[in-house]
Amino acid sequence: MAADFYETLGVSKNASSDEIKKAYRKLARKWHPDVNPGNKDAEQKFKDISVAYEVLNNAEKRKLYDEFGEEGLQSGFDSDKMRQYKAWQKAQQSRGGRTEEWSGSGQYHSYEDVFGNIFGEGGGGNFFRSSRPVGGRDIEYEMTLDFISALRGLETEISMQKVRECMRCSGSGTEPGTKLVPCQTCGGSGRLNVAEGPMHFTQVCPHCGGHGRIGNACSECSGSGQVMGNERIRVKIPRGVSDGSRVRVAGKGEPGRNGGGPGNLYLIIRVMPHPVMTRKGDDLYMEVPITVHEAMAGSRIAIPTIDGRVNVKVPPKSQSGQILRLKGKGAFNPKSRKHGDIMVKLNIKVPQTDDHGALEAAQKLEALYRDNIRKDVRL
Numbered sequence: 001m002a003a004d005f006y007e008t009l010g011v012s013k014n015a016s017s018d019e020i021k022k023a024y025r026k027l028a029r030k031w032h033p034d035v036n037p038g039n040k041d042a043e044q045k046f047k048d049i050s051v052a053y054e055v056l057n058n059a060e061k062r063k064l065y066d067e068f069g070e071e072g073l074q075s076g077f078d079s080d081k082m083r084q085y086k087a088w089q090k091a092q093q094s095r096g097g098r099t100e101e102w103s104g105s106g107q108y109h110s111y112e113d114v115f116g117n118i119f120g121e122g123g124g125g126n127f128f129r130s131s132r133p134v135g136g137r138d139i140e141y142e143m144t145l146d147f148i149s150a151l152r153g154l155e156t157e158i159s160m161q162k163v164r165e166c167m168r169c170s171g172s173g174t175e176p177g178t179k180l181v182p183c184q185t186c187g188g189s190g191r192l193n194v195a196e197g198p199m200h201f202t203q204v205c206p207h208c209g210g211h212g213r214i215g216n217a218c219s220e221c222s223g224s225g226q227v228m229g230n231e232r233i234r235v236k237i238p239r240g241v242s243d244g245s246r247v248r249v250a251g252k253g254e255p256g257r258n259g260g261g262p263g264n265l266y267l268i269i270r271v272m273p274h275p276v277m278t279r280k281g282d283d284l285y286m287e288v289p290i291t292v293h294e295a296m297a298g299s300r301i302a303i304p305t306i307d308g309r310v311n312v313k314v315p316p317k318s319q320s321g322q323i324l325r326l327k328g329k330g331a332f333n334p335k336s337r338k339h340g341d342i343m344v345k346l347n348i349k350v351p352q353t354d355d356h357g358a359l360e361a362a363q364k365l366e367a368l369y370r371d372n373i374r375k376d377v378r379l
Contacts, residue, residue, distance in 0.1 A: 003048060003052075005051075005052035005055055005056055005065065006052075006056070008048050008049055008052040009023045009024060009027065009049060009052050009053065009056065010023055010027070011023050011056075013066070015056075017057065017059075020053065020056050020057055021053075021057065024049060024052075024053040024057070027045075027049045028046065028049065028050070028053075031045040031046040031049065032046055032275075033046060033148060034276075034304070043148075046146065047145075047146050047149060050144075050146045050272050051144050051146075054144050054270075054272060055073065061073055064079060067079070068082065070159060070160075071160060071161035071230070073142065133256065133257070133259040133260035134256055134257040134260040135256045135260040135261050135262075135263060136253050136254035136255045136256040136257075136260065136261065136262040136263035137253060137254045137263045138253045138254075138263040138264045138265070138266060139162060139253045139254060139263065139264075139265055139266070140265075140266045140267075140268055141158065141160055141265060141266070141267055141268065142267075142268045142270060143158065143235075143237075143247075143267045143268065143269055143270065144270045144271075144272060145237065145241070145269060145270070145271055145272065146271075146272050146274075147271055147272060147273065147274035147277065147279075148274070148306065149237070150237075150240075150241050150242070150243075150269065150271045151239065151240060151284075151306045151331055151332070152239050152306055153236075153237050153238050153239030153240070153241070154236075154237050155234065155235070155236045155237070156234075156235060156237070157232050157233065157234050157235070158232070158233055158235055159230055159231070159232050159233075160230070160231060160233065161228060161229070161230055161231075162228070162229075162231055162253075162254065163226045163227070163228055163254045163255065164226065164227060164228075164229055164231065164255060165225065165226060165227075165255045166218060166220050166221035166225055166226055166227050167220070167227075168218055168219070168220035168221070169218035169220065169221060169225060171225040171226065171255070171257065172218070172225060173217065173218055173221065173223045173225040174215045174216065174217070174218055174223075175215065175216040175217065175218050175219055176218075178215040178216040179215060180213040180214065180215040181213060181214060181215065182212065182213055182214075183205060183208035183211070183212055183213060183214050185205055185208065186205035186208060186212065188212045188213065189205070189212055190205055190208060190210040190211055190212035191203065191205055191210065192205050225257065226254075226255065233249065233252050233265065235247070235249050235265075235267060237267070237269070238334045239332050239334070240282075240331050240332035240333055240334050241269045241271075241334070242269070242271065242279065242331070243269065243270060243271040244268070244269065244270075245268075245269040246266050246267065246268060246269070247266070247267040247269060248264055248265070248266055248267075249264065249265040249266070249267065250264055251264065252264065252265035253265050279331060281340060282330050282331045282332075282333050282338070282339065282340025282341075283330045283331070283340040283341050283342070283343055284329075284330045284331060284340065284341075284342045284343070285342075285343045285345070286303075286342065286343075286344060286345070287344075287345045287347050288301065288303060288344050288345070288346060288347065289347045289348075289349045290314060290318070290346055290347070290348055290349070291348075291349065292348060292349075292350060292351075292365075294314055294318075295314065295317070295318045295319070295320070295346070295348045296316065296317060297316055298313070298314055298315055298316035298317075298318070299313075299314050300312065300313055300314070301314055303326065303342070303344060305326065305329045305342060306329075307329070310326065310329065312324055312326065312344065314346065318346055318348075319346070319348075320346060320347055320348040321345060321346065321347075322345070322346045323343055323344065323345055323346075324343075324344040324346065325341050325342070325343055325344075326341060326342035326343075326344060327341050328341065329341060329342040330342050350362075
């Protein structure tokens with residue numbers, strides 16, 4: 001069962017934006033991986049609350065989530081047409097699952113009409129289709145990752161609403177056991193004449209879809225051969241993906257027809273910001289505080305990286321804002337198979353104290369400045 005984002009953050013469904021932010025900050029401080037090093041449960045918990053906050057803190061995404069669940073957050077999801085489909089589905093159920101002839105009033109006469117419109121296709125209104133193999137369409141799914149998971153890669157499971165082959169009719173669109181009779185429109189040939197004379201043209205019969213025989217529509221899919229449902233898919237995200245990357249999951253798109261192969265699923269990666277580190281290309285940037293003594297005398301300090309902590313040498317007489325490069329410790333590039341660097345910006349911190357001895361020491365340091373340190377600050 002998919003997690004409830006409100007439960008994840010511990011807030012009610014009518015929580016205000018400020019309440020959601022407050023709950024997220026409290027949980028983020030508690031479960032952040034830097035506070036719980038090596039704790040996989042804490043790392044997963046932090047990912048969960050980050051995803052929940054990313055949705056509930058966005059008014060538009062929250063509205064879609066409240067109405068449709070996680071499926072409403074998929075890339076390309078059309079809420080208006082999904083409401084139309086649900087209204088049609090409810091009407092079908094109210095008449096006991098009976099399927100009618102594809103004639104009469106109303107915009108939608110079949111599941112295929114509605115479903116085709118949801119995803120930008122014209123509905124045919126006929127449950128028989130061309131007999132040639134047709135490959136399934138590719139689909140996209142927007143997936144949000146926390147910063148560290150994007151760098152390290154992961155395997156996970158997603159739940160999404162997608163089209164699948166109707167189990168009742170095995171994708172044929174006809175009610176099992178139904179009696180097929182010759183199509184009256186084309187006389188059973190499957191094709192219609194569209195021009196006479198020296199050049200003879202025919203087209204596929206729109207009534208039977210070229211099959212030449214018709215029958216009762218499947219009571220489960222209303223003749224479309226496909227139904228919409230939830231599917232859980234195991235996906236592998238390669239290490240080093242960046243915001244906007246597309247990850248291909250072969251064969252997990254829409255099913256094909258008449259023996260055609262399925263389409264592919266493309267994950268559109270969205271990476272959440274990190275409180276300490278940023279990414280530019282394959283290089284990672286972070287600011288690290290050091291003491292006055294460490295800056296003046298030089299020292300070795302521990303720096304966190306995606307592969308664990310490493311010791312870095314701070315040169316004597318280092319200045320605030322100075323950059324240290326950790327070569328090969330940045331993001332992995334899946335295409336070039338190379339790593340970027342980590343760029344460490346030093347930030348000298350003075351003690352926050354009123355201690356008299358500390359102030360005297362600072363006064364002694366004042367005398368060691370050779371020039372006015374702000375002489376080049378001018379407009």
